[in-house]
Structure formats: C-alpha cells, structure tokens
Amino acid sequence: MTDILAEKTVRWIALAFLATALASFVLPDWIVNNLMFGLARGLAVLGLLVLWRTGLMSFGHGLYFGLGAYTVALLESYVGITDLFLRIAAAVTVAAVVGFVLGFILRRYRDIFFAMLSLAFSMVLYGILAKTEALGSTDGFSVSQTTIFGWQPGNKQPLFIAITAFAFVAVILVQIYLRSTLGRLTTGIRDNEIRVEYLGYSVAQAIHIKYVISTALAGAAGGMMAMALGQVDPDSMVYWTVSGELVFITIMAGPGSVAAPFIGAVIFEFLRTYAFELAPYAWQLIVGTTLLGIIFFLPGGIWSLLEKLRGSGGRHNV
C-alpha cells in the first residue's frame, strides 16, 4: 500500500482526484453533475479495462451496472434505506455475487463468445425488469436524495465528494491488483494461456477473479449513477446500448492507465451534453463520428494522446 502511494503516477492521480473534489466548490452545478456522472460511469469502465487487458471484452456489463442501480432503488422502496455507504455496499455485493456465479460459466469462453454470452445474460435481466411491475417495469423507480449517517445534505455536493473519494479508492485498489503477481497474469493470459497453466496457475481462476472485480466495479458504478441521477430504469441501465456505451468509453479512454477510464467517461458526458444541445436531431451522428475518429486516429485512446503531450511516448503496462 505505502509503496504504491509512493509511485509518481499514483501521486498524480491522487492530486487529480483531490482537485476534482475541490473544484465542486467553484464549478456550476451542471458541470459538477456531469463530472459526477463521468466518475460513476468511469468505475464501470475501469472494470472493463481490467478485463480488456486480458483480451476479454464484455458486451453485457449493463447487467451489473443495472443490478447496482436497481439494488439502490429497491433498497429504498422496499426497505427504506437511503444511506450512502449501505447503498454502495449493497450495490457492490449484489453485483459481485451475481458476477461470481455467472463467472463459473463465462470463464470458459474467450473472444466474441465471451462478449455475446455476456450480452445474452444482460438481455435476460432486461426482459425480467421490463416485464415485472414489482420491479418498476420500464418506468423504473425514482431514487430520493442520499443520506449520510442520517444526515440529509441540502445539495448533491457531499455525494459528489463521496463518489470522487470512492473512485479514488477503487483506482488505488485496482492499481495494487494490476501490479500484483495475479494482476500481472493479465498480459500473460492474453499472450499464452498454455504457459500460465504450466506455471501452475489456473487460467480459468485468474479470469474468474478479474471478472468478479469488474462486476463489483460495475455494480458500484450503477449504484452511484442511480444516486447521482435520482432515477433508474431498464432502458438506460441494462439495455445492450448501455453496455455498448461502456465498451465505447473503454476504447475511447484506452488501456494505458487506471486513470484513463475516468478521463474518458467525463469527456463522454460532456461530448454527449454538447452534441445533444447543439444538434438535437443529429447527436448520434456526432457521437458515432467521434467513435470512428478515435478508432482510426487514436488507437491507444485519449490516454495515449495525453502521454504524447507529456512526451513520455510508449504505453505503460500498468
């Protein structure tokens, strides 16, 4: 832990998150909101990044994003719990448990099959939610203001700071994981599964661990999104386009760093806000063009661009 905090990159990340938290005192609400959405979504993207480093991409993480969000909503409407920490803890737990179970199936698959099977699972959840009135059907639920140990903040700023803090902790933990022996297998597994097995470690298990990590993060992201927005519903939390968005941001951000997902997600929020405001008839066109632009001219994602600006050329492995 301590040696992690000593690293230069981590110092920078810490600084950036601190700055973001402080910025909420001066920035106008709508920017703070978009930042908040960005940070929340960024957590899910961070999860996908962990998978992507292994060469796996899930087209169904909307499943866990939605589970997290719905856990928060249902916890309120059925149990009446609105506490920040309980909400997040519950969201993470539910997502991670489901991820752990499905992991036993998914860890056997690679490439496009992994992607499509995840998609199928997420669409089954979508069907169930859209169908069941007890789960709010397509209207979903509104989520009321988050309380912190019984205290009801007047505005969303405390929530924003909390989310920023959580995001930071998550980044550090993922960083520790990626640096660890286990995390290092990421590249190993992508390169050569046979060798990993003959080094005495189970590839399936390594992938399972990664998968659960990514689902937990997606769950946290969903829960925070629900709190930030005050609304959950299947179409904007579970549908395949949601999963697609997450993958989109992952590619846009690039695999270069654990900080990239958050930069990518924040940029995505602003991109969408402006596209939507400037061209209500053609915002998909703008988003689509950006996607192609990134794929063609920024293979390493936005992070690679930042690195070029920093002059420190090639991708870091962690």
Place this chain on the structure above:
Amino acid sequence: MTISIRGLLKGAVISGLAATMALTSMPVAAKDKIKVGIVSFLSGPAAGPFGVPGRNGAELVVEALNKGTMPAPYNSKGFAGAQLEPVFVDESGGNTKQVAEYRNLVQKQEVDAVIGYISSGSCLSVAPVADELKRLTIISVCGSPRLFEEGDRSHVFRTTGHAVGDSVAASLYVRDKFADAKGYTGINQNYAWGQDSYKFFDLAMKTLNPNISASEKPQFPKIFAGQFGTEISTLSLDSAELVHSSFWDGDIEAFVLQASVRGFFKEKQFISTLGASAVDRLGKKFPKGVVMGTRGEYGILIRRGGSALNQWFVKAYRDKYGAYPLGPSYQYGQAVLALKLAMDKAAEKAGTFPDQDQIIDEFKGLSWDSFGGKISLSQGNGHQAVHPVGFGITDWDDEAGEPVIKDVKFYPSECVMPPAGQTGLQWLEAGMPGSTCLK
C-alpha cells in the same frame, strides 16, 4: 481532438461561471424575455405521430402569443409582457438521459420553465428532479396516473388528463354501443404504459360491463416490435370480439396494416385509445368502424366546428404545417396557454413581473378555456388537470376525401376520473365509487 475537447471544457467552464453570476444577480424587475424548454420526441419512432405535432402545436401558440395575434381571451401580447424564447429538446434516449438533459436545461441553459414530456417514463423520472431543482415544469401529454399519486409535487403541473380517464371512457363507450358483446381482450405494448392501460381498462370493464368476460390471453408484444403476425393469429383464435389497444406511433400503424389485410377488423371490434395519428396517416387504408379516442377534447374528435378558438387553431396549424393538428398539438398548445394565463394573473396581482412562486400560486387550481373546451387543474392539489374524455367511430367522408369520427360521445370528468385524493387503481378496484356514470 484535444484542442476541441479542451475548447469544449473551457467553453463549458466559462459559460457555467457566467451562468452562476447571472443567477446570483437576477432581478425580479420586469423582464422582456423568458426562456422555456420545450421537450418532445424529435427523433425515434414517436417523433412523427407525437413529438413533432406536439412541438409544432407549442411553436404555433408561442409565436401567436408573442405577437399577440391570437383570438380573445388570449389576445394580449406576450407572457406577463415578456416574449417567450423556446428551447426545443429531444425526448428520446431513455429516462436516465432525460433526467440528465433536464438538469442541463435548468442548470446550464437557465430556462425559466419547462413544458413537455410525452412518455410516462420520462415524466415520472423528471418530476422529482423538477421539485429538487425547484423549477416550474408543465407536463403536457404524459398519461401515467402515478405522476401525482406518489405524493404532492411542488413545481410540477399536468395540463391534461391521464390513462384512467381513457380506459374508463373506453369501457363506458362499450357499455353504450356494444353492450351485447361476449368477451374482450387486448393488445398492448409490453412496457409500463401498455401494461397500465390494459389493467385500468380491465378493471373498468369488470365494473361497467360485468357480463362481458375477460380473455386469458391478452397480448403484450415488445414495443416497436413491428411484426405482429403471431399476435394477430392468437387474437383471431380468441373468442373475445372486443380488442382493446393503447398502441401508438409505428406500432398502431404496422398493426392496422398487417391486421386489415387479414380481415381482422371485420371479425373483431377494435378499440384504440391512442391511435388517432394513424387515422390521418393511413387515410383510406384505416378501417372504418374502429372505436377511436384522443384522450380528451382534442384532435380529430373536435376537428370540425367547435369554439372560435378551436377553428383558429385548426386553420392556423394547417396553414403553417400543412396538416391537421393532432392530439399532442392541442395538448402542447394548451400547456403554453396555461403558462400565459398564470403569468398574466400573477403579474396583475404582483404589479411587477412575477417571480416563480407567484406564478405557481396562480397556476394552482387554474382553469381555462382551451381549444377543445374547459380544462381545470382540480386534482393533485390543483396540479392535475381534469376534462371530459370522448370516443367515436372511424369513418370516411367521401366529399371531403378525409377520415372522420362519427357517433362521438364525451364523458364528463366527474364520471371518468377518480375523485381527488384517491389513486386511480384504488378507485377502479373499489368499483369507481362516486362516478356519476354508475347506473
């Protein structure tokens, strides 16, 4: 790429800061301009039949009021003297996106009020945020009764009735015209609106037409599925001859096309609560003899004749957009009217340009003559409108070469709407106590 993104961010920060300053120093003195967000489907399947006609209705009325060219009693210029600058926003993209966009409207674009919302999903999700951000928000079309049943709203008003009225009126029309039917079933989209609509119709039928039996297999196809072959077969095999449907937009049109070729409308009595847009669109292709409603005194039901105001509206709309105004055009138009009235009254009382609270005070319980007839915000603590709901039967007018609705029958709000303080569901399950239409 970075340049643009940096520019983007810089622009964002600057405009944001500017906005906050504006906010801190906003005078309640006379304003010559107010900014109002107008939200409706500008893309996606609902744009054609709902979003764009709604948007046009709003635009038409706004322009007329700004110029002061509307007939009495709305011939005074502007809104409390101010010109209204509309900001049109697309409602498509899911509820979550709508919440985000609503926040942007209020916090980024600094609108003074928001008018709109067609889908029950988006209005239900936006309402709490409206109260949280304390911005006057007028729901124009959205039909979910839950909007005010989940508790009082401080800043949200709805200037049109909701699904309970539609379903009750539909089953009343059945009682009046098809009392001897044996059974009823339905085909509704598999999402909250469709599920609610059929549930209400089902309950109303049980109260009003106890001798007509319900089918075991009402259909709930996926919304915008487009292919209804299988559902049509199932309905055809079903013995029930009444078929209720809250289909709208592309689905009603696709269903009618696929069903009419299969002679469906000859065997079954189709009851459509929301399909009026298809009647104009499909013209002669739309079968005669379908029970059709427009959720109130709107659109094709009152297209011909009506008040001077209505005639002005129909003519002005046709001149500007080359088509008849549809239900949504009326509903968006009358939402704008309501805003003007409330602002004018508030200004009168205050003697200066009114602030939002003064406007809201006037808005509560407001009642005004709309194009179709009287609308009064008499429910949900003066936030929810009630008005008569009517149904008729589709027909084709050969001279005019256009579709018409005959045998139109309107049912007063006291008879189709639950009394204040009761949720639609409770009321229907209790057998509609207090309804003036119970025999």
Place this chain on the structure above:
Amino acid sequence: MSNQPILSVKGLEKTFGAVVAAKDINIDVTKGEIVGIIGANGAGKTTFVNMVTGYLKASGGSIEFEGRDITGIAPRRAVHAGLSRSFQVSQVFMSLSVMENLLTALALARRKGTSLLRPIHEAVLVEECEAILKHYEIADYRDQTASTLSQGVRKLLDIAMAVVGNPRLLLLDEPTSGVSIEEKFGIMDIVMSALKSEGTTVLFVEHDMEIVERYVDRVIAFYQGEIICDAPPAQALIDPRVRELVIGEEISTSDTGEGGTEMANA
C-alpha cells in the same frame, strides 16, 4: 524412495479417432536419469509428453509420479506435483520482456494465496532472476521483448521458465528444434549443466542423434505409437530396427522432417 521409480508409466494408450498415437507404453524412470526419447515425426513422442504432463487425457493405462497416480490430472496439478515441461515451439509471453517472463514464472512458483497480491518487482525475486539469466547466459537480453528474440534465446527462456519451480521431473520437447547448428550444443550444455547441478530427472524428446549420444544415459525409441527399443545409447543407436525406422530416415531427411514422416508411416 530410492529404488522406487520417480515416474512409472503402465500400458498407456492414446487414440485420436482411428489414429493410434500411443499403444501399450510401459516406462519406468529412476531418479536422476537423463532419458532421450527418439522417433520419427508422428511416432507419438510429443503425445507421450503431453499425456504425462496432463495436456492430453490418456485413453487407457496409468501414470504414477513418485508413487502417486497422476493419470489425467490438469497441467497445473502436474506442475504442483513436481513435474514441468518445455515446448517444441517455445511458449513464452511474447509481449513481455525476458525479465518479466522469468519474474512471472518465479513469482508463481514461489507464491501462494494472498502473497500473490504482492507486487511482482520485488528485490528478492529480481536478484534470483538475475542469477538465473546469468546461469542461462541470456542476461544480455534482460529487457528485450520476447517476440523479438532469436529461436535459441527463446528456447533457453522457455526452459528457464520451466525450471524455476525446481521440478523433480522435467520433460523437454525437442529443446534444439528450430535452433541453428551453431547454437544447439551451446544451449544443451547450458541446460544440462544447470539440471545436473539440481539433480533433476530429465526426459527429452530429440531428433538430433548427436545430441542424444552426447547427453543421455538411456534411449527410448518410438515407432507409430509403440516403444521399439529401450536401452543405453551405445546399444540403442546400433539396434537395427532403430537404425531402419528412426535414424535411417533421420539421416536421409535430417533437414526436412516431413518427408521422413511419410516414409516412417508408409
């Protein structure tokens, strides 16, 4: 323990559909032995290695390692049991540097459970790796990415990674295949000295008779999935059947193994 064989294979069978890749194979290997397995391509050498190390499930028969039945266990279990192997085509992490490859291997060999969460760059491990790199004379390539290495160096890395876990039985699958004539003896000297010092038991599959002659105590010759000879090299390499069915074609087509296969299977 001493007189009991470290590896004991009894009646091992393997069939792929109609093809018989191994038929009634019986081998006992005693601790410390260096065994060379020879045979034409498709004679079943690699199949045998794959079965012993759990990559392939045997169709019949049993494999005992240090008196414990390891028939059909997963590769990683075999590794845990104390076996290890190298590959005909080097299996290394192509996008990692030589050092990172070795570090990964070493860390996985040394760590279990929660200690797997410790960062991989740890002084202790790094030092040990440096030592190994020196020992295998590939220290110069320390930070080179594996994909850019020459066949020979990659082989050494592959073998080094197989050995870091100090296996008690090591199976080398054609350690010199794809390696230039100049490199091959160098490589074998390095590897064998390393293994001798550890007292590791070694089975290696080899095409090259010079290598076999020079390094092994015992030769096992395969032909169409069967053992046709099991004897010390001096004796085995003059055995007529071996000369005809293995070396005969080896010499005639030492450069193109493929053509040889056809002859052998003809």
Place this chain on the structure above:
Amino acid sequence: MDTAFTILLDGLTYASYLFIVSAGLTIIFGVMKILNVAHGSFYAWGAYCSAYFVGQFAEMGLPDWTGFFAIAGSAILVGAVLGLLIERVILRRMYDQEEILIVLATFGIFLILEDVILLVFGVNPYFAYQPMAYLGSIELGGITRDVYSLTLFALAVVIAVMCWWGLNKTRWGLLLVAVIHDKEASMAMGINVQAVSVATFVIGATLGALGGAYIAPTVSVAPGFAVDVIVLGFAVVVIGGMGSIPGALIGSVLVGLLRALTVHKMPELELFVIFIVMSVVLMFRPEGLFAPAKARKI
C-alpha cells in the same frame, strides 16, 4: 389441431423473417470475421428506400405489383452503394484490428447512418402497403392470413437455396469456402481475398437491405425501427453458429417456433425467450449449434 397448425405457420413466418435478416450477417461474419452492427442500417435503408419507391410508383399510378420491383431494386441499390462505401472507406483499413474494435467501428457507422436517415427522410413514417394489399389474403387453418407474409417464407427458402448453391456449386463459392476455412492459406494459394471480401460484404449488405425492403410493406417505416433487428439477428446467428448458413436457418426456425409457441401459450415470456435460448445454447455449445467446435486452447 388448428392451433398447432397456426403456431407452426406463425413460427415459420417469423423464422423466415429472422433468417432473411440474419443470413447476410452470418455470411459477412463467416468470411470477414466481422460482427457487423451496421447490418441494422442496411435493413433500415432498405426499408426506407423500398417504402419511398413503392410510394412513388403508386403516385405515378403504376399498378400495385410494380412495388415488388421497387423492393428488389432498393435492396440491390442499398447493398451496392452502402456496402461498397463502408467496406472500401472504413472496414478495409481495419482488417488487422481486434474483433472488438471492428464491432465498435460498425457500431459507430450504425449511429451515423441512423441520423443520416433522419436527415434524408425526416421523422414522419413511410408506408408501402400496396404490395401486401395486392396479394390479398387466404383462409388457412380456420383463420385468415395475408399472402404476403406467406411469400416471406418462399423468399427465405429461395435465399437459403441460392446460398447453398452459390457456396457449393459455383467456383466463386468454393473460393469463399477456402477463405472461410483459412484466410492465410487462401492468400498463399493466390486467391484474391480482398476481392472476395468486397463481394461478400456487398452480398451480405444486399441481403440485409432485402430484409428491410421486403418487411417495409407490412410496417410503418419510422426512425429507429432497426435497433431491435440487430439484437435479433445477432441472437439467431450466435445460436446457429457464427458464419454458418445452415446454422442461421436452424437458429431462425428454432427461435421462430419457440416464439410462436410462447405468444400463443404463455405471452408473458415472449419478451426474452430468444435470449434464454441464446444463453442455453451458448452454455452447452459455445460455438453455436452448427459452426465446427474449435479445439480449445487448454
């Protein structure tokens, strides 16, 4: 009895619809290993063009049956123009990229084309009911059916036969099979893989467009009606085995019949029956029902 017959008929009709939609998708995947999200755009553009031309023909006072030429014409037009454009301008540059990236690129193309439709055709729906009206209806198993959706079945069979014939009986088809089997080897053998890819993509695109064009008369062609088609198509292709024509066929029939059965017997399951099938199939046969099971790495 009647019910069983009706279910069978409904199932096969829906299956035909699914097959027409997914055939192009699976061919493109088989040859180019591209999971083409933009297939939905081909479908949408096909539908819009055919709706537009059918409408025009009707206005010109041409007899209803000319609509069928409008349909075929639009399919070919869209397939050729969009297919060539996308393959030449975008996909050609990414063949060496990761699968995931290509999928995303096609997703981007899809987003763009969605809005271009909006800009070109506007938000109001288009109708092209003339061909369906022209064919009228018949009585089958106790209920009336429109002949048009029965011809859908015929069309599916024709496409299936043509694909089979094209792949197994023509020189070009053999080349295709070679490429599907092993790209590198085919290149080495001097097959012009580039040309094969272009041709395949155009054919796949045309099939996608044909799906939309042929469905157009039965629906109201409105913005955003292609989103579901993509997921449906994917599901079918994955169930059948990606890249396998017989797979797509069996997948379509399986899903079609199951859906018909649920709609008739337990409507509440309709919404996600297809994805349950997909999950189950993938769990027991990851490569789908038909695609040859690849040797696992470990």
